[in-house]
Amino acid sequence: MTTVILAEKPSQALAYAQAFQKTEKKDGYFTVTDSLFPDETTITFGFGHLVELAKPSDYEDKWQKFGENLPIFPQDYQFQVDSDKKKQFKIVKDLLQKAETIIVATDSDREGSNIAWSIIKEAKAFSKSKTYKRLWINSLEKEAIRAGFAQLKTGESDFPAYQEAQTRxxxxxxxxxxxxxxxxxxxxxxxxxxxxxxxxxxxxxxxxxxxxxxxxxxFQKEPYFEIEGDVQVPNNHFKANLEPSKRFKTQSDLKSHLEKNSAQIGSQSAIIQSVKTSKKSTQSPSLFSLSALQKKANSLFKISAKETLKTVQSLYEAKLLTYPRTDTPYITHNEFNYLKENIESYKAFLGIHAPTTQTEPRKRYVNDSKVQEHHAIVLTKQTPTKERFEKLSMIQQKVYLLVAKTTVAMFLDNYDYEETEILTKVGQLLFKSKGQIPYNQGWKVLFESKESTTDKEKEPQLPKVTEGQEVMIDLQSKQKETQPPKPYNEGSIIIAMKTAGKTVDDEEAKELLNEIEGIGxxxxxxxxxxxxxxxxxxxxxxxxxxxxxxxxxxxxxxxxxxxxxxxxxxxxxxxxxxxxxxxxxxxxxxxxxxxxxxxxxxxxxxxxxxxxxxxHYEQAKKVEQEQNIVGKCPKCEGNILKKKSFYGCSNYPNCTFTLAGDFRGKKLGKKNIEELLSGKETIVTKVKKKDSKDTYNAKVKTNEKGYIEMVGFTK
The missing domain is CATH 1.10.460.10 (Topoisomerase I, domain 2)
Incomplete structure (x- = not known):
């Protein structure tokens, strides 16, 4: 009996190979010797999508010219292999055709299923005489891989996911x-x-x-007025806001409201009507879905959604984090148990000495029913050594620490604080002041303030006052303006896509969006x-x-x-x-x-x-182009325009001069571009060395073809 394990990419195949007792690398595959597979077994792999849908011109001649003879509705959909992937496809095809059992071991999601079954079908290895199995795991650790191969799902269970993904x-x-x-x-x-x-x-x-x-x-900003109070007590003072809050269109309306309620602008006597103190507690942040991690990373580190996904994917492949493409912030009891077993190791890595007090699963984090395909992004059982961690890129370190702290926080004390609410009476008006005093930092010892603090937690500490105490309050009119909505960034648009149901009026569509987590x-x-x-x-x-x-x-x-x-x-x-x-x-x-x-x-x-x-478009486009002019073309005297990642001539296609926007990954500055376009040498600073965090300064120039070439090093 022959078994073929089909991985999605080489790195995944290598992770599987390293989990088995003995493997031997061949050209495009590995041979396996392991107690899990008593018969002849190989691991082969694609390069992601080995097989893609064919182009319209591959169906009929009438569809060769762009936009002619629409609609394009093929009778049957054809798939093809790109020329640069044909060698690997032939290796995969030969192995799959000979196999009696095929194990689909691509990424554990619908797209992974689509990739695998598309390859199997194009390789003509889809047959009733073969047995198909499906590997479904959340970690590339050796233990998780072996457990997954010991508990394979049936191929039939995976096939509907492929049909759904292929239809999409x-x-x-x-x-x-x-x-x-x-x-x-x-x-x-x-x-x-x-x-x-x-x-x-x-x-x-x-x-x-x-x-x-x-x-x-x-957006048209509109002015409005609010009343703000400053309560003055012996040797101290604190802010107070009208309760309930109220906005006034004009200062005259504000003053009239004060007069009707026996108050006025300026300093006057007041009484502390009530002082309420209560103890409150806040649990640690929810665990991360991919969307939530992308939003947080964009907010903290200003990195794109794609860069966050790429980073967490690399940490998954390094066996340090669990599967990244997850839509849930929950884990199951299984994950909670292994995390609890390893909590002291995680804390030692983070240098945290706080006690582990939350040792029972809480529904905020652990809910088996909310985990459909993959659980939240958490730590694996592995903890990196100091040396290994330092070899990670800076952004890998930041993302890993963010997930690590959020995972460990689940096991620490709640953040406990005492909240005080003071109501100060002026005439018939009440002014409210709120403040808090932390008495147990709990999980917050893990985070810097910007990583976890909410507006509520920024409330000040209030001085001691008593009910019935006479005080002075200074009331002032403050002019403010209504504010437009905030523009989207990559973090907020990801969340907007996930919660797109809020933008839909149709109730049925809204329910569907809530069920499928928005668009995309x-x-x-x-x-x-x-x-x-x-x-x-x-x-x-x-x-x-x-x-x-x-x-x-x-x-x-x-x-x-x-x-x-x-x-x-x-x-x-x-x-x-x-x-x-x-x-x-x-x-x-x-x-x-x-x-x-x-x-x-x-x-x-x-x-x-x-x-x-x-x-309007024509006028605006002209202005936009003028803003993107960085200099004159050295070939034809046309304008050089800034494109997405390079600089090109405005006379294209008559003039094909282009200039790269970077040198060896380091973005060129305005001065660099000006000097290169004028034929001068320029210095590019802090160019990263290959396989090192060190940098160097390079003196560069353009050659006859417009390519940037290095002249030498410079201090």
Whole structure:
């Protein structure tokens, strides 16, 4: 009997190989000798998606030219292997065809299932004569891998997940291949140049950012007035706010309110009406889902959602953290038990001497029913040595410590404090003051204040006063302004995508969104944001997402089709896709509705775009281009424009001069660009050495072809 274990990528295959008693590396696979597999066993791997959907031109000649003969509806969907992956695919194909048992051991999620079964089918290794099994694990530690292979699921249990993911893949392909050329060509008729792509999740996400930006741009600040009090007691004073709080349109309204209640602006006598003191307690933060970790990392470290996912994925592959693409903040009793067994090791690594007091699972963290596929991101049983930890990159260290502290905090005391509330009476008005005194830091000893403090916990310490005590209070009128909503950053847009139900009016769609956790998935949301950047629809500016003029004109073009812009479309699509994964729906029915939707767009979009007023776009685009001019082209005297990751000539395609935006990974500054364009040498500072944290300063210049080359080192 021959068994083949199909991993998603080489690093995953290597982790499996290291968990077995004896393996031997071959070209594109490993041979295995282990008590778990008494028969001939090999581990092979893909490079992620070895197999992709074919291009329209591979189906029919009439679809070779972009945007002609729409709609593109193939009879049968074809898959292909890229030329640079054909060698590995042949190795995988030969092994799978000979195998009697195939173990799907790709990532434990729907996309991993899609990758595996697509390879198996394209390799013509899908047969009733073969046995199929599924590995489903949350950690790449040796113990977790061996336990997973000892308790394999059936292949049949995994197949619906593949059908769901493949249906999503085909539907997205249909939308992209039909609507992207449709919008591109119709916009070109309005003299809007460039290529425009439409996506099932991509477009409503862009529209969310666009709508928020419009709200901010159109926001009219309105002044208002509030009453603030300063209570004065012997040798001390403290702030007090009107209770209940009230805003006044004018200062005259405020003064009138004071007079009606026997109070006035300025200093006057008052009485302490009540002093209430209560002991309160706060549990440690929830464990991390991927979305929550991406939001926190963006807030603390200003890194993108993609960089957070890449970092936590690398820590998973290093066997230090559990599986990253999870949508839940809960763990099961199994994880709680192993974490409790290793808590002293974790605390020693963090240098924490606080007692372990929370030794029983609490529902805030441990809930077996809330863990469907993967539990929250927590520590593995391994604790890195000091030497190993120091070899991690700076951002790996920061993300690891954030997860480690949040995991360990679950076992420490609550943060306990005494909260005092004072009501001060002035005439018929009450003014409230709140403050707190911590008496047990508990889990907070793990965190710096910015990592865990809320506005509530910033309340000041109040002086001792007694009920009935006479005091003086100084009342003042404070003028303030209403504030616009905050722009999205990569952390907040991830959460907005996850909770998109809040933006939907339709109750049925809202319920679906709540059930499926919004638009996109934990695995895809970061990539959606990256796609919007690559398409130059948005860019990040001071950690805020800004819609470009190209993005704005696309949003204006699609807003006539609400199913393309609202979360409602995604809710209904995802609801049915989920049914396919539960064997309650079919791929055929779903794709039939997608085709109807595409036909509707083909019929109505031309009229939408014909009515589009692009005068503002043309003016704004011109201003945007002028802002991106960094100098003159050394070849043709055209303008050199700043692109996403490089600099190019405004006379393209007649002039193809380009200049890289970095040298060996170090971003070039404005002075560097000016000097290079004028033919001078320039110094790039703090270039990172390969495989080291050390840096050096390099003197560089451009050669005849415009490439940056090193002249030498400099101090």
């Amino acid at each position: 893949q085909i539907s997205d392909w249909l939308i992209g291949m039909n609507t992207s050329p449709l919008y591109t060509l119709e916009l070109q008729k309005k003299h809007v140049q460039g290529t425009f792509s439409i996506g099932r999740v991509q477009t409503p996400t862009l529209y969310m950012i666009y709508k928020r930006q419009l709200e901010i741009e159109n 998935t934990e695995a895809t949301r970061a990539e959606i944001i990256e796609t919007l950047k690559k398409r130059e629809y948005i860019h990040s500016q001071k950690n805020q997402l800004v819609v470009t003029e190209k993005g704005k004109v696309l949003c204006q073009a699609v807003e006539g089709q609400s199913l393309l812009t609202s979360a409602e479309m995604t809710a209904k699509w995802e609801g049915y896709l989920k049914k396919i994964g539960q064997k309650q729906g079919t791929q055929e029915a779903f794709l039939t509705n997608i085709k109807k939707f595409i036909i509707h767009l083909l019929e109505h979009v031309p009229a939408d775009i014909d009515k589009l007023d692009i005068q």
